[in-house]
Amino acid sequence: MLFGHGDDFYNSQNEIKINFSSNVWHGANLDKLKEHLILEFDKLTRYPEPDAASLKRLLARRHEIKEDNIVVTNGSITAFYLLAQAWQGAKSKIAIPSFAEYEDACRLHGHEITFFSTSDDLSELSLDGQDFCWICNPNNPDGKLIHRTELLTLIAANRQTTFIVDQAYVAFTTEDMLKPSDIHNHENLIIVQSISKAYNVPGLRIGYLVASPAIIKEINKYIIPWSINAIAIEASKYILIHPAQFTLPIRKWQRETAELIYQLSKLDGVEVIPTATTFFLLRLKKGTAAELKKYLLDNHGILIRDASNFRGLDETYIRLSTQKSDENQLLVNAMREWLDQQ
Known part of the structure; x- marks a missing residue:
């Protein structure tokens, strides 16, 4: 779309x-970020890191995971298209109503798609034969939330299916949500998060996904070099290093x-x-x-x-x-x- x-x-x-x-x-309040980016303006005269490596290192330290658990993307939306592309022709089950780009990405790459309602009882959800289950949590557009324990139970009970959990709005609730480190105990889990929404910088287009090294290795085959621009990398690093300015x-x-x-x-x-x-x-x-x-x-x-x-x-x-x-x-x-x- x-x-x-x-x-x-x-x-x-x-x-x-x-x-x-x-x-x-x-x-x-973006005043200090703006001042910092003006000082870093000359970085536009050089190519950025091909894979946003310095930002990846910061994210790994913040979430207590390794760099080979992370792919930085040009907005979280790019992560969805990369995932659909890396497993072309897979069978995907998508929660609705939800973000339309899951479906669009899957259709573009030939997935066989079925849907389930966000109002359904997850304990009765059948994922037999499904390669992927796409869930937004908290959900866009209705703000519904699946509690951490319920979601982890579902993931553990369906190890044959890989769960793609979009947590772009994780900062917009006080409830206990999945942590990136949960991938260590759940190899069938992929978490997608956004840097931009909680800091009012959606124009930067910065997101990332975390998963097992095996999944990351497959996704990296489709990464376009320099897909994250130098200013987006620098702004994201500043935000992560100065969290008190962005509470x-x-x-x-x-x-x-x-x-x-x-x-x-x-x-x-x-x-x-x-x-x-x-x-x-x-x-x-x-x-x-x-x-x-x-x-x-x-x-x-x-x-x-x-x-x-x-x-x-x-x-x-x-x-x-x-x-x-x-x-x-x-x-x-x-x-x-x-x-x-x-």
Whole structure:
């Protein structure tokens, strides 16, 4: 899916004042990172490391794994396409509704695809004959979460299937999640993570996957040299070395999310879907997501995510990512205004 993702900020002809469509931490202070990158500007005059080796070393130390357990990718999305390519023609079972690129990557590389619902009881999930099981946890777009113990039990019970677990939103919950070091005891586990979402730098396109050395060796056959640019490498290293500058106040953000959900739930004509994160789905009982999106953008400069193109959802679903309290209230007021006109 080249187009049709959440943050289509680039495509808007209107001034966007508040962006509820993108699942990234909106409050990161990037001033010192900006200063650092200006000092490192001359690195653009040289080729970067072919495989982002210095960043890989930092990630290995941070997660208590080895460098041959990691592949750094041009955004987490590249990891999905690499995995699908490395095992062309495999059988993949994908949880839905979820990130569309799992399916797109698998179709591009000839996978035989089946689906299961994120609402299914995982203890009854049949993975007989499946090479891969793709799970987003916490899940995009609905913010549902599979607890660590439940997920590890599923992985251990299905050693014939390799689990690709997308943890791009691991920082957006206080629940206990999988750790990269879990790959040591589960050779059928691949974890994909993002550096950009928790630090408000999605434009850098930085992600990585961790897995057993055997899996990494296979993926490395398809890595394009210099696929991570020098500025992305330098910015990511700075973030990892200076974590105190990028602390995400997750509990405060969760409280703001709970308040936004409470205010929206009082509106006549909407149903808010429960979430374990700071983003969530909302179902309209009248009108469509496309109509609401256009109204909010044209009249208030507010951008939301029309979630109708997620497999398993329809034209009544939108996805929202909580912003600042005053901005959240502006959204509630604007939606009330629109609903009164329906």
